[in-house]
Amino acid sequence: MVLYRERLWAAPWLYISTALVIPASIIVFAPISMVAGIITAILLYAGCVGMLIASSPVIRVTDSELFAGRASIPLALVGEPTGYGADAAALERGQRLDARAWLLIRGWVKPVVKVPILDPQDPAPYWLLSTRSPDRLVRALDEGRLAAANSAS
16 A cells, blocks of 8 residues: 655756757757757757656655665664755755765755664665655655554564
């Protein structure tokens, strides 16, 4: 059962700024052929948008596992998560960041959730995840941890 799911879509300004490939392509190809310039511009912009969409990771919490992008970990190996917003999130991504931490952060998503890893074999002391809903993610992780603990006993 999925308790939480969030895709970290790129910020709108990224889609707008990548639109600059349109006039750039037209300027390059206009001396050759205006039609070729317009077709190239459309294809390049579609490719940029496709890459932004394809590279948007998903954070998902089930009743037994946490999935963050391509990584996953059983909730039995996860400690009590903590959500951070605004200035505290900036500190967690910067001055307080442990170099060994596993990161799934995006610059356009300010809030983060810090998820301690209890596995002694894991070199990462915690996962730091960008999220637009830190309270909901923390709640889902707590609910999943409780369900995992109840099923283990």
